[in-house]
Amino acid sequence: MKTVKIYGPGCKRCETTEAMVKDAAARLGIETTVEKVTVQREIAMAGVMSTPGITVDGKLVHAGGVPDATKLDSWLTA
């Protein structure tokens, strides 16, 4: 069971990223809860400076822009 959090104020890129994470998790058969964090204060607290940022089980793996699909798979399977 993995917990993925997507940090972003709700821009289009953040939604695209969320959809990508859900797709990838389903495709790889990894049980995942995806949570969106939109409060600026919490985004800042997580150490994310450019959005969307992604954490997997609390570890920051990506910040800024839609992630690369192959890299996303590797974060989920790691």
Place this chain on the structure above:
Amino acid sequence: MTAQTNDIPPHGTHPNWQWYAGTAVAAVLWLLLYRQLIPFSEWATALFPVARNSHTGEAIAFFLYDVPKVLLLLTLIVFVTGVLRSWFSPEKTRAILSGKREILGYPLAAALGVLTPFCSCSSVPLFIGFVSAGIPLGVTFSFLIAGPMVGPVGLGLLFGLVGWKIATVYLVFGFSIATLAGWVMGRMGLERYLQDWVRELNANVGNDLPEERLTMVDRIKIGLDQLLEILGKVWIWVVIGIAIGALIHGYVPEAMMLRIMGGEAWWSVPAAVAVGVPMYTNAAGVIPIVEALLGKGAALGTTLAFMMSVIALSLPEMIILKQVLTLRLIAIFIAVVASGILATGFLFNALL
């Protein structure tokens, strides 16, 4: 780490050479199109049933020449900027700035403000990220002012539409205002005017990202992605700006322009700032207006002041920053930057 990166197959479906060849073909195509601007606009203007040298004819010709020109310039600028900025990130910028002595910090922050990719929608996390890493407040302000003020879009369009001399003047003064305004605010000891939660904050600065390794093709993709995103967002501002520019170019008499925005009227500079601050548009939308104003004989200082206040001080940005800054600090921020803009305006009206 190394094992992980080795496993990743190279870039999607297209082989590398296709990306390089595609970029080269696009560059040639761009150049060919750019050279057809005048023939195209004259041909298209002639389709309208109005005399070429009438007010309406002039306005139509301005519009039909500027729309394709600005869109072409924007395409080039945004793509090249997107590729160049892929070498920078807020995380790297923070690392550079947090180790520097304060006096070096201001100009460096202004320079990095231009080069670091960042969108105003994430200015709050970025602000927190900087301040909680111990970067002085003033240095952070220099960074935040320089980003929009001397952004590549405004600068590149100014270069393409108005010429290199005025673009250089704008660059030098925009950069100086960002540096000095940050320094002034740094000396004022404004930390107590941050919102309470910001002062008590301990953001997770240690949560450092492993640096992503990008190939040249990745960078081209980033440039392309930026291009689609930004062009999709700003084209409407461009068209509106050019339409206003075209009306000024076609209909406003020079005598009237000289009276309102000429160098003689001392109040024209503060008036330009007062009009410019609440006005919200993208840099790409305001440069065609600037082009038309200068063409009609508006004074350089007044026009610079107008352009700077439209681009550098925007209401939506202030509303976002309200989450971290108290109203008092926002007012000081606006006052300091506006003073720099006023000084620039008066200086150029006096010199020229």
